[in-house]
Amino acid sequence: MDQGKVKALLLSVAIICSAPLVSLAKGAETGDKATLGAMEQKLFFKTYSDDDNEARLARIEKRIFGDAVPGDFAQRLERVKTAVGPQVNPDGTVTGAPAEPVAAAPPPQPVQKADPQAEMERARIAVMAAREEEVAKLLAEGVELWRQKRGPQAIERFEQVLRLDQHNSEAHFNLGVVYESANNLVEASACYHKAAEENPNNRDYQEAITAVEKKLTARKKNDDKAGELRVLAEDAAAAYKRQEYFSALDLYKQLDAKAPNKALVKYNIGTLYFVTKNYTDALVYYKQALKLEPKEPRYQQAVQQLSANLKAGEEAQKQNDQQWQQYQQATGGVGMDGKPTKPAKKDKKALAQQQPQQMPPQQNYVAPAVQPAQNIDFMAGIGIIAKPAHDGLQIVQIGIASRAAHVGLQQGDLIKAVDGNVVKSMADANQILSRKQQGAPVQLMIQRANQMGQFSL
Structure with a gap:
């Protein structure tokens, strides 16, 4: 026999011998997929047939044991099958049960009753697995909604998580973040505290509590200060209505010391100085109010009118002084009665008549102003x-x-x-x-x- 024929014969024998092995390997792989699919359906209510067998087995191990187990694939699969138990398919076949020899028929086995405790435990594991999967999904959706600035929808998702698992610290914390971003500090603080109660060792929760408590303290101080200023303003307004101008002025001065950048307070102090005929100080405070709010028409009018009137009064007094000096020079400083003459007094009444007709304080701090009293009590x-x-x-x-x-x-x-x-x-x-x-x-x-x-x- 020539050498070529020998080689062809040997190749044919090798192909024939290897064919059953390939067929057996494919059959084993198909059986593993069926077993994995049955267990996935039981634990996850769905199958992951697109993944390879190793990834599918690792997912099942994490669900049952908490983490994937290293080792031989076949041994790991047997361990999982034992933990999950056999699956009875709709056609009556059993998936996940130990394979039986094909050559010999098994001896008749007595029918064994199902263990109720085992069945309950398997059912509990399945429910827990489904709930955990739903919780993880809701948490992810809530975080994404918050990132999209959809706070109410995010709150709804996190509250759904708490209905499934009231001790979920992550849901409590995420609710606190959403509430804090909406400036609802009281609710945020309550959520952070609940998260810390569920997981006391989480440093992020403790830091969040500290930060929100600082914000609450600062807000309380601001509220207290605002309340104090409001009381002062109300008292000053009441005093002004009773025409207790000096009491009102004192209260407004206190208000100005506590809130120095309020144009309205400056204007009202100027008005009270105006009412009590202290025109110089009135102009000072009118100018301060105008500096704080340059576009306010009332402040502009008050400054312009009072400045013009004071300037006119000064000019009139200056003219009187010049006339007096001329008279002194002409008479030698001696009147017709032979006594030294005295300079004329400043005509305050004339200046008062040149006042603006009315410069009422604005509302919210004092009542509408009345005409300045000529005879003050x-x-x-x-x-x-x-x-x-x-x-x-x-x-x-x-x-x-x-x-x-x-x-x-x-x-x-x-x-x-x-x-x-x-x-x-x-x-x-x-x-x-x-x-x-x-x-x-x-x-x-x-x-x-x-x-x-x-x-x-």
Whole structure:
């Protein structure tokens, strides 16, 4: 036999011998896929037939044992089949059961009853697996919605997670993040605390609690300050309505010290100076208000009008001074009666007549302004309304939040003296108070019943 025929014969024998082995390998692989598919359907309610057998087995191991198990594929598959148990297919065949020899028929086996405990455990594992998968899906959806700035929808997803698993710390934390981004700090703090209770060792949760608590503290301080400013403004407005101009001015000065960049407060202080005929200080505060809000028409008008009137008054006084000097030079400083002449006093009434007709404070802080009073009741300016009585002035009303109220004066008290001067009429008191500078302390001698006392306002 020649050499070529020998080689052909040997090749044919090799092909014939290897064919059963390939067929067996393909059959084994098909059986593994069927087994994996049955277990996937039981655990995940779906199959992953597009993945390779190794990835599918690892996924099942993670679901059952918590992580993939290294080792031989066949041994790992047997271990998983034992843990999951056999699957009965709709056609009556059993998938996942140990393979039986084909050559010999198995001996009859007694029918074994299913173990109820095992069945319950397998059912519990399946439910837990499905729930965990749903939780993971909802968490991912919530995070994506929050990134898309769809806060309400994100909150809905995280709340669905908590309905499935009320102890899910990640859902509590994510809810806190969404609430904090919406500036709902109270809800955010509650969610962060719940997350920390479920997982005390998570550092991110503790840092989130610290950060949101700082924000809450700062907000409380701001709210407290705003409340204090609101009370001062309301008291000042009430004092202005009662025409207690000096009390209102004092309250606005306090408000200005606590909120120095409020144009409205500056304007109202200027108006109160204007009402009490302190035009120079009124102009100073009008200018400060205009500097803070240059486009406000009221501030512009107040500055322009008062500046023009003050300038006109100064020009008139300057002209009077020049005329006086000329007269002095012509007469030698001696009048017709032979006595030295004196320069004319500044005409304050003329200046007052050149005031703007009305510069009302804006609302929200004081009531609408009235025309400036020509004869100011200085007692009302410190919060006292009184009437003449025997040997003094009897207090009939005390202004709320006024200087008189702060020092403890009461209705019915009898004012015997002001700054050491005995007073018997309102004119006496007003004459004494009119000589004092704005804000200067006032000493009152008070008789209450049969006792005498000194009060400093």
